Amino acid sequence: MQCGLRCAGLELIATAMNYTLRFGVYLVLIDGALQGGVTAGSIAQYVSSVMLLLTAAIGLVRAVQLLVMNNAYTERFFSYFDIPNPMYHGTLSVEKREDNDYSIEFRDVSFRYPNADAYALRHVSLKLRIGEKMAVVGMNGSGKTTFIKLLCRLYDPTEGVILLNGVDIRKYSYAEYLSLFSVVFQDFRLFAFSLGQNVAAGAAYDRQRAVSCLDEAGLRDRLTRLPAGLDTALYHDFDPNGVAISGGEAQKIAIARALYKNAPFIVLDEPTAALDPVSEYEVYRKFSEISGGKTVIYISHRLASCRFCDDILVFHEGSIVQHGAHEALLAQAGGKYAELWNAQAQYYTESPADR
Ligand SMILES: Nc1ncnc2c1ncn2[C@@H]1O[C@H](COP(=O)(O)OP(=O)(O)O)[C@@H](O)[C@H]1O
Ligand SMILES: [Mg+2]
Structure with missing residues (x-):
């Protein structure tokens, strides 16, 4: 001290x-x-x-x-x-669209972390359109999270440009740009506040909406069993009547939080990494049912979790090496996707009793 x-x-x-x-x-x-x-x-x-x-x-x-x-x-x-933020913040408003018709484009984006010698992303080009179920797969360290950090403007590209509806994202008001994304990172955090405040990530919130998001995330039963419902504190740090929650429940709360924000783009960056592969697939699959017309980007190093997505991006050493739907990717003999799929196949051929 x-x-x-x-x-x-x-x-x-x-x-x-x-x-x-x-x-x-x-x-x-x-x-x-x-x-x-x-x-x-x-x-x-x-x-x-x-x-x-x-x-x-x-x-x-x-x-x-x-x-x-x-x-x-x-x-x-x-x-x-007081740490100054050297990032350029524009003033342009993000157009509020009822139909959520936003498009995002990465145009030849490369990125190197400050003080790092090697590039974490190299020449990434792609377009995201609203309503797509997109997946980003690849081995650990292949650049998946870095791609999301750039998308959410936690960093600016070292080279290249990211465009929202055709305009460089640096020109938009930072807060407004961020409001488009709801991201659950692998190392998400819950706080020792009430359950409702955790879902809303704020002190004042819409109770009805918090309940329906928890419901959609699969926590209806747990919610009804809580002593003070939404007002029940998580953990015991500030409230002796707080409740302990399991890892699986924490993930569901994090997913409810992603839904509560009601942003047009939702990103699940392996919040389920602690689960076994089959449970991860189930969580992702269920999420695709409740996410409605939003653009959801599912990230995983386990290919099977994302096989239901229309569009799968395969990352390898910071680059997109393949792009397409599951069946088409699997059919490309000698491709990275088929190689990873075969290497991971053992997880899915075991009987449930072996898992
Ligand atoms: N904050 C950082 N500083 C320097 N290098 C980083 C940082 N975060 C990640 N990296 C490097 O960038 C590469 C891509 O990492 P990451 O995007 O986290 O991969 P993935 O999410 O696919 O596992 C890795 O080589 C990793 O070591
Ligand atoms: Mg990652």
């Missing part, structure tokens, strides 16, 4: 002050009594008033101690918020 020494110093001062003053008061009073100037009755009176004064003084020192301690925390907090 940053204030460790300072706080220990203040604590020491408070304790030393306490004992020195007590000792001093008794000395003065004993001396006064010996001289005959202080009566036994006034000793009690003096002692209690000095103790009151002491208690107040100690309270003051403790308050200063807390101030110093919290200052150390807030300093960190504000230094984080």
Whole structure:
């Protein structure tokens, strides 16, 4: 802890002050009594008033101690918020479309992480249209998450350009552009707030909508069993009546959160990586039923989870090496898709009892 020494110093001062003053008061009073100037009755009176004064003084020192301690925390907090964002933020409004007819295009995009030598993405070109069920598959480290980070403008491309309805995404207001995407990353986080606030990712929210999203995510039964419904706190950090939730339930809450945002593009970036391959497939498949007319991008290193998608992008070493529907990709002998599929086939040929 940053204030460790300072706080220990203040604590020491408070304790030393306490004992020195007590000792001093008794000395003065004993001396006064010996001289005959202080009566036994006034000793009690003096002692209690000095103790009151002491208690107040100690309270003051403790308050200063807390101030110093919290200052150390807030300093960190504000230094984080003060980190300048060098990214260019445009001012163009994103057109609000009832029909959600947005198109996104990657035009020869390459990307290298700051301070990295190798490119994480190389010459990626593709078009996303609303309503498509698209999949991004490939081995770990092939660039799938990086592709999504660029799509959501967490980074800008090192080369090339990303266009929304034909306009460079850098020209749009950042907040408005972000409102188009709802992403569940592999390392999503839930907070020790109420279930409803977790679904809405905010303090004030539409209860009806939160319930229907939880319902669609498959948590209806769990919700009815919770002591305070949507107001039940997750975990015990802030509320002793909070509930523990399993990994599978956490994923469903994260999916409900993705639905609640009601964005035209939803991305599931392996939030199900902790599940076995067959369960992941079931979650993805179910999601495709509830996602309506939205564009959903399913990401997985397990090809079978995404085989129902109309359009599958195969990433390898930062590039799109194949593109198409499952059957067509599988038919391309010697292709990366067929190679990965055959390597992973063992997961799906085992009987359920073996899993
Ligand atoms: N923050 C980062 N800094 C530097 N390199 C990174 C960072 N994140 C990912 N990479 C590298 O970029 C490549 C692609 O990673 P990633 O997009 O996470 O792959 P995937 O999601 O397909 O597993 C990998 O080589 C990885 O090591
Ligand atoms: Mg990833």
